[in-house]
Amino acid sequence: MAVKSAYIARKNGKSDKPAPSNSGFTAEEELHAYREMLLIRRFEEKAGQLYGMGFIGGFCHLYIGQEAVVVGMQMAQKQGDQVITSYRDHGHMLACGMDPKGVMAELTGRRGGLSKGKGGSMHMFSREKHFFGGHGIVGAQVPLGAGLAFANKYRGNDHVAVAYFGDGAANQGQVYETFNMASIWKLPVIFIIENNRYAMGTAATRSTAMAEQLGARGSAFGIPFEQIDGMDVRAVREAGERAVAHCRAGEGPYILEMMTYRYRGHSMSDPAKYRSKEEVQKMREEHDPIEQVKARILNGKMASEDELKRIDSEIRAIVTEAAEFAQNDPEPDASELYTDIYVNA
Amino acid sequence: MPSILMPALSPTMEEGKLAKWLKQVGDMVKPGDVIAEIETDKATMEVEAVDEGPLSAILVPAGTEHVKVNTPIAVIGAADAVPAPKTEVPKPAPATLAAPPVVTQSAPPEEANPTGTEMETMTVREAIRAAMSEEMRRDPEVFLMGEEVGQYQGAYKISQGMLEEFGPQRIIDTPITEHGFAGLAVGAGFAGLKPIVEFMTFNFSMQAIDHIINSAAKTLYMSGGQMGCSIVFRGPNGAAARVAAQHSQDYAAWYGHIPGLKVVMPYTAADAKGLMKAAIRDPNPVVFLENEILYGKSFEVPKGDDWIVPIGKARIARTGRHVTIVSFGISMILALSAAEKLAAEGIEAEVIDLRSIRPLDLPTVIESVKKTNRCVCVEEGFPQFSVTSELAAQVMTHAFDYLDAPVARVAGKDVPMPYAANLEKLALPNADEVVAAAKAVLYV
Numbered sequence: 016m017a018v019k020s021a022y023i024a025r026k027n028g029k030s031d032k033p034a035p036s037n038s039g040f041t042a043e044e045e046l047h048a049y050r051e052m053l054l055i056r057r058f059e060e061k062a063g064q065l066y067g068m069g070f071i072g073g074f075c076h077l078y079i080g081q082e083a084v085v086v087g088m089q090m091a092q093k094q095g096d097q098v099i100t101s102y103r104d105h106g107h108m109l110a111c112g113m114d115p116k117g118v119m120a121e122l123t124g125r126r127g128g129l130s131k132g133k134g135g136s137m138h139m140f141s142r143e144k145h146f147f148g149g150h151g152i153v154g155a156q157v158p159l160g161a162g163l164a165f166a167n168k169y170r171g172n173d174h175v176a177v178a179y180f181g182d183g184a185a186n187q188g189q190v191y192e193t194f195n196m197a198s199i200w201k202l203p204v205i206f207i208i209e210n211n212r213y214a215m216g217t218a219a220t221r222s223t224a225m226a227e228q229l230g231a232r233g234s235a236f237g238i239p240f241e242q243i244d245g246m247d248v249r250a251v252r253e254a255g256e257r258a259v260a261h262c263r264a265g266e267g268p269y270i271l272e273m274m275t276y277r278y279r280g281h282s283m284s285d286p287a288k289y290r291s292k293e294e295v296q297k298m299r300e301e302h303d304p305i306e307q308v309k310a311r312i313l314n315g316k317m318a319s320e321d322e323l324k325r326i327d328s329e330i331r332a333i334v335t336e337a338a339e340f341a342q343n344d345p346e347p348d349a350s351e352l353y354t355d356i357y358v359n360a
Numbered sequence: 361m362p363s364i365l366m367p368a369l370s371p372t373m374e375e376g377k378l379a380k381w382l383k384q385v386g387d388m389v390k391p392g393d394v395i396a397e398i399e400t401d402k403a404t405m406e407v408e409a410v411d412e413g414p415l416s417a418i419l420v421p422a423g424t425e426h427v428k429v430n431t432p433i434a435v436i437g438a439a440d441a442v443p444a445p446k447t448e449v450p451k452p453a454p455a456t457l458a459a460p461p462v463v464t465q466s467a468p469p470e471e472a473n474p475t476g477t478e479m480e481t482m483t484v485r486e487a488i489r490a491a492m493s494e495e496m497r498r499d500p501e502v503f504l505m506g507e508e509v510g511q512y513q514g515a516y517k518i519s520q521g522m523l524e525e526f527g528p529q530r531i532i533d534t535p536i537t538e539h540g541f542a543g544l545a546v547g548a549g550f551a552g553l554k555p556i557v558e559f560m561t562f563n564f565s566m567q568a569i570d571h572i573i574n575s576a577a578k579t580l581y582m583s584g585g586q587m588g589c590s591i592v593f594r595g596p597n598g599a600a601a602r603v604a605a606q607h608s609q610d611y612a613a614w615y616g617h618i619p620g621l622k623v624v625m626p627y628t629a630a631d632a633k634g635l636m637k638a639a640i641r642d643p644n645p646v647v648f649l650e651n652e653i654l655y656g657k658s659f660e661v662p663k664g665d666d667w668i669v670p671i672g673k674a675r676i677a678r679t680g681r682h683v684t685i686v687s688f689g690i691s692m693i694l695a696l697s698a699a700e701k702l703a704a705e706g707i708e709a710e711v712i713d714l715r716s717i718r719p720l721d722l723p724t725v726i727e728s729v730k731k732t733n734r735c736v737c738v739e740e741g742f743p744q745f746s747v748t749s750e751l752a753a754q755v756m757t758h759a760f761d762y763l764d765a766p767v768a769r770v771a772g773k774d775v776p777m778p779y780a781a782n783l784e785k786l787a788l789p790n791a792d793e794v795v796a797a798a799k800a801v802l803y804v
Contacts, residue, residue: 133584134582151574152570158540159571159575163551192537196537355583355584360638360642
């Protein structure tokens with residue numbers, strides 16, 4: 016018990032301020048991260064544009080600003096590890112390798128969408144890419160994610176489940192029910208708290224006790240945690256690797272609180288009046304995850320401006336193709352209304 | 361002299377086994393002393409003395425089975441005292457079923473038994489346990505999870521012995537965390553495992569209903585058919601006995617409302633076993649509604665491990681030509697009892713046991729109504745927006761021209777379940793109400 020407490024205390028000690036990354040990326044890794052984050056950024060910008068044009072309906076939650084979290088975590092995982100998240104899920108799907116055309120066509124509600132147009136922005140899945148949604152009820156993905164980890168343990172494989180949720184979901188009771196079960200059963204699940212500071216329009220400081228350290232809530236259940244600079248993809252991957260190693264070694268769950276920021280409103284209909292323009296501007300200028308990587312690439316001469324421009328135009332082409340497909344693909348056939356309600360027994 | 365009566369150890373206990381005497385005749389007994397052990401089908405409990413004095417007589421020897429609640433079992437005081445059936449011991453709850461005593465099945469399951477099938481007598485409890493155990497032997501991806509299912513052997517002893525057979529990896533005791541463990545089980549289902557989730561009672565599934573509906577039932581559709589979830593949510597449902605409003609509710613209509621769920625509510629042990637096996641094998645989420653009062657009832661069940669009852673098929677429990685009575689679950693007791701009473705007056709009721717709430721076997725109901733031209737629907741749940749409302753609407757839609765009277769409904773009263781014995785009895789439907797409804801639609 017003493018050992019465990021000391022362990023947690025050590026983790027606590029780390030979290031006074033976001034842990035800096037000391038693991039340099041190779042040129043290849045920097046370029047990979049750049050490319051992956053840029054795809055999410057450009058994809059989301061396009062989604063915002065299509066929403067404004069009326070091609071995308073309903074709710075649409077953009078991931079712009081938070082790209083380093085999912086890209087860094089994905090770099091720490093291996094093939095077959097499962098991912099599950101909330102409704103702010105486009106970035107997670109792209110990072111998992113799901114087809115941008117399929118994601119965008121789902122946003123526009125077309126038959127070529129990943130859910131045949133029946134799920135929309137918040138509900139997409141891919142067994143092939145081990146992505147388990149895409150869940151619209153705040154916090155629901157947390158026990159579901161622990162269930163994925165339960166299946167790994169039940170089957171005796173060494174896969175890890177990564178369950179993402181936000182600072183808002185961190186106030187849902189089922190999160191703590193899950194922490195308790197994950198701890199007593201030593202489930203290989205990494206809980207990623209994407210702390211973007213605002214639960215829709217409510218600042219964490221207004222809604223959340225001990226808001227400066229959400230991950231510390233796991234210590235009541237004996238779950239180690241770290242608070243990480245989620246704008247730095249290197250820090251994210253490094254922490255992700257520690258968490259993954261912990262889970263794979265059968266040591267049970269792990270919490271990573273990623274300090275991040277969303278540049279856009281909670282959803283497309285949110286004007287984000289609850290924070291100042293200066294606050295957003297400061298984050299963009301000083302902490303942007305993509306600009307950080309870009310600066311390192313150029314300063315370290317890992318690639319030239321021209322080479323980065325070439326990547327940019329490749330990404331733009333992918334996104335343009337996805338958007339065109341999503342606008343031109345037909346809507347689902349009316350007969351789809353009554354399919355996929357039951358699997359034939 | 362105070363006599364000690366066989367105590368009721370649970371709201372639904374009617375009899376038990378006197379397992380062991382811990383005091384001998386002549387021993388001095390003080391209040392609080394444990395004097396005997398009683399076994400029910402759910403638990404072994406100790407009996408404590410309330411009075412002081414020598415144990416002067418043991419009236420029921422150790423090892424006696426089927427000792428009725430309230431039977432004098434011993435006397436404390438002078439040795440020559442004659443045990444009087446006084447009530448020093450608090451009067452146990454009377455059996456709450458407003459209905460007359462259980463009528464044994466008057467017709468065997470019609471689809472049931474290929475001729476020559478050997479039958480065995482089994483309680484509903486044993487049938488559910490046998491079904492789960494057989495399926496767990498057959499498929500290593502099936503597991504059972506819930507509160508007290510393992511070491512405690514099941515709050516209602518459904519999973520008794522299963523921990524010993526299958527081990528703690530597959531019989532999983534959970535914390536009291538319905539929302540959390542239901543979600544966790546659905547996640548395991550997404551990953552391809554086949555969880556059986558026991559709710560200690562379905563009343564507690566209210567904590568978990570978001571995962572049952574939003575996560576389990578809807579994901580297949582939302583994923584365009586990619587990600588289903590083979591899972592069974594099961595446990596006792598409906599009114600038990602004297603447990604008041606929060607613990608006495610029928611969820612058939614609640615879950616029956618949801619596309620993506622299958623919902624079954626068996627009455628007999630044969631159906632409980634066959635439907636449980638079908639539910640576990642089904643690739644979709646199935647809500648399996650049991651009943652505490654039925655757990656101890658015995659029925660004939662086909663022997664062997666290949667007895668499956670298809671989901672979505674009703675059973676004609678009794679044939680008749682004058683009126684169709686449609687019911688399901690424990691209310692089948694009322695339906696069958698009413699049919700007996702009507703038969704005594706020359707009215708032949710056809711009784712249909714729905715067994716499945718979703719999908720509903722409407723063709724069986726409609727065919728019967730076309731024959732009898734009259735229909736009474738019976739359930740224990742609240743009357744508004746209920747299974748019987750749905751039946752009435754469907755029968756009106758599909759058999760309007762055949763009806764000689766409006767469809768009648770008998771349901772629980774539109775009140776939260778009261779605690780007082782008399783009020784509880786009034787709140788539940790009873791066989792006389794079914795008889796009256798049948799006569800009303802027959803205009804007799």
